[in-house]
Each structure stands twice: as C-alpha cells, then as structure tokens.
Amino acid sequence: MSPLPAAEHRVAVDVVTIALDETGSGAGSPVFLTLRRPRDPFAGDWALPGTLVRPDESLESAVLRILGDGPGLPRPRHLEQLATFGGPRRDPRGRVFSVSYLALAPRPAEVRRTARWWPVEAPPPLAFDHAAIVDAALRRLRGKLSYSNVAYGLLPDTFTLSELQAVYEAVLGHPLDKRNFRKKVLALGVVTEAAGQRRGPHRPAQLYRFRDTELVVLDDVIPV
C-alpha cells in the first residue's frame, strides 16, 4: 500500500448558528452568532465561530467542540453540513478549506463578551468569506422550512402553533395565513398535541410538540 503524499492543507469548520431573539413577545427575529477576531487578519472584525480540524477528529466533533468551547452555547438541536469553501486565497495567511455548517439552537441568555448575536437581515461586515457562508445558511434554512420539520431546531420542546408560525414568518420575512398554516402543519402530522397550555394575559394556547426531533423530509409542502 503506497503511502500518501505529504499533507498540504488546513481544514477548518465554520458554523452559522441561528437562533431566535427572545426580546419582545412571541418568537423573535432570527439572529446568528459571531465572535470578534482578536488578531489579524481582520482583527476586530466579526467572524463565524470556527476551528481547524484536529488530526483525529470528525468534522462534526470539531463543530461541537467549537460551540462548546467558546460562547457557552448548548449542543445545537440541529446540525447539518452546508458546503465547503476552498478558494486558494480565502485566507490571506495561506490556504484553508472551510467546511461550513448550519446549527440551530435555542438562544442562551448570555454569551461571553467577545461573542455577539446579529439579526440575519442586518449582519456586520464579516471576516474572510463568511458573509457568503451566512447567505448559504439562510437560503438553506428558508428552503427547508417548507418541506421539512427543521423548525424543531429553533423551538423549545413544546410551543404553541402561533409560536411555530412566528418562527416561519421571522425566518421567511413575510406573514402567513393563520388558518391555512395550522391546517397544513396538523394535516401533515409535523406536530402533535402536548399536555398543557401556554398562559398569558389572554386566552391560553394549546401546546404542541414536533412528532420527530430529527430532520424529516415531508412528502408535501407547507405553503410559504
């Protein structure tokens, strides 16, 4: 068995973590997580959390390590690979391949000082080609909302149908018809009734949960 040529590349993972901003009532607006770069290149700019992949570590382990390490995020509820960015000049220090991931997670109350959440529709200037990676993440998420149960990644275990609808509206950026939305998610069996109600200064709302807590691709589509 002939040996392999010498290793020539660095491989990193970069993660777009999307969560919902809890300010205000209902499901908030979608935000994504960045870290401030302490050093050149792009010192002071914001960048996606990322790390070089260690020799014996899988890509997913590297993602979970960086999310655990740094900003104090819980394990993401959903994680999927997006794409690999490999232009020879994407890092001015030398060639680094970036395998990018989309993570969906509940938003923790606090992140450490060097981390910050940004609204997806108003991102800051980002280091490297990270703006393109965030774009890819949003396109993926928006697409998958209609034909999968991927929204489970953004919601707690139980939630009301209005909260679910608010997630769709926040991510897609436009309103949906309440009756049609409810009819469809119930008919598709994406969610099932859970015990209990959400109470507030108004009529209590029935709680639901996702039937599956991993990605399920639907046969039919939720009209968006």
Next chain:
Amino acid sequence: MSPLPAAEHRVAVDVVTIALDETGSGAGSPVFLTLRRPRDPFAGDWALPGTLVRPDESLESAVLRILGDGPGLPRPRHLEQLATFGGPRRDPRGRVFSVSYLALAPRPAEVRRTARWWPVEAPPPLAFDHAAIVDAALRRLRGKLSYSNVAYGLLPDTFTLSELQAVYEAVLGHPLDKRNFRKKVLALGVVTEAAGQRRGPHRPAQLYRFRDTELVVLDDVIPV
C-alpha cells in the same frame, strides 16, 4: 499576522459523473463513471474519479482536471458540490477529506480501458466510502429534477419532449403521464421550441432546447 499552524490534512475531490446510456432508443438508463484502482488499498475495485487538490488550485479546477485527465470526458454540462466526507478513517492510509461533486455530462462513445460506466441501480462494490457518495449524488439529482432545469446536463442541445420525459423516467425510476408532463414543462417555460424535427421510422418530433443552460430553480414544480 500570526502564521497558521502546519498543514495537517489531505483534501481530495471525488466526482460522480452521471450520463445516460445510449444503448437502445430514446434516452437510456442513467450510468455513472468509475475507474479501476491499480493499487492498494482496494486494488482492483472500482472507485470514483478523484484526485488530491493541489496547493494553488480551486476545488472546481481539480474536478475539471481529473475529468479531463482521465477518461476522456468532455467538460461536464453541469457541476455542483455535493458534500464533504471527512471521517478520520475513511482512507486506511491516512486522513483524506473528500469534497464530492455531482457532474452531469453527455456520455462519450468510448472511455479508456480502466474506466467503466455502471447503471446507477446496479453499482459494483466501490472503494472507500464511495457508495455513500454515489447515493448522495442520486438523491440530489432526483430531488432537483422536479424543481429545477437540471436535466439540461443530461441532454444534448436539442431534444424532443419524449426524450426529456425519458430522462425523467429513467432517473426517477417510474413512468410519467405524457400529456401532463408536456403541459407542465411548457407552461413553466423550462424549454422552448428549436428549429427542426427529429426524424425516425415514424412521425417526426419537434425539437426543443432548454431556455437556460445553467441551473435555474423553478417557482413551481414538475409533478413527478
């Protein structure tokens, strides 16, 4: 600007090239291209065409190089990245990341001796994790047929609607209704009439061409 840590990884591209077998009449059955491995590991087995990425080369250039180099394929009509496979043990010689691509191309009359086309539904045992990569390619292609014009990658510049339908049927593995299929692709404007007819021992058929020769995601769906 602090230097990067030493390079620790090898990065390869592996390509699933899908074409249509021309034996018989109409559009043939989908086949994919493999090369026979001359050396261990997996000596004598079939593997996807692939190559290590060179230091100054983009991922796509590496793909085009390996397709040009080897089996005498024309430039693919469609090329898209699939996913990156990075398990630490996927190559017994040492760690190699594989960035996989889906290529669609017309099938050349001849490929060199060490290359071979296989029907997608009856692949041989494949080296490494290449069976999983072929799976991903097929799932991607099947999905995209219904909501994009990706079939342009499998067809010549002009073709009849029956040939287009045969491509769909061959890739999806089930028959479609002729009248409904024609109505839909014409209504969506995916194809437009071209000059000329295809003649044979029967009534001549109008030729069509794709309106766009790059990937277009459709608003509506071709029912499949």
Next chain:
DNA sequence: GCAAAAGTGTTATATCTACACCCATGC
C-alpha cells in the same frame, strides 16, 4: 397498409387561497 411514436383536451377531484368572527383569559 401497418407499425411506431408524436401530438393533443376534458373532466372529476383535490388543493389552495382569501377571508371574519367568537372565545377564553388576565387585568
């Protein structure tokens, strides 16, 4: 004239879209 594929419309069914009011609660 016969075999082979091209081409073409309609109807019943299902789905989608748009839309407005009453209900249950907290205060």
Next chain:
DNA sequence: GCATGGGTGTAGATATAACACTTTTGC
C-alpha cells in the same frame, strides 16, 4: 368590561390526475 391573542370553516379559484384517440411518417 376590555384588551389580547387563540381558535375555527367556507366558498371560489386553481391545479392536479386520469384518461384515448388521431396524426404522420418509414418501411
């Protein structure tokens, strides 16, 4: 009792799915 969000049904329009025969050519 009032403000707030929760919850529900229908009708018209649109899209889908199923279906068979005539046309044009080569031989």
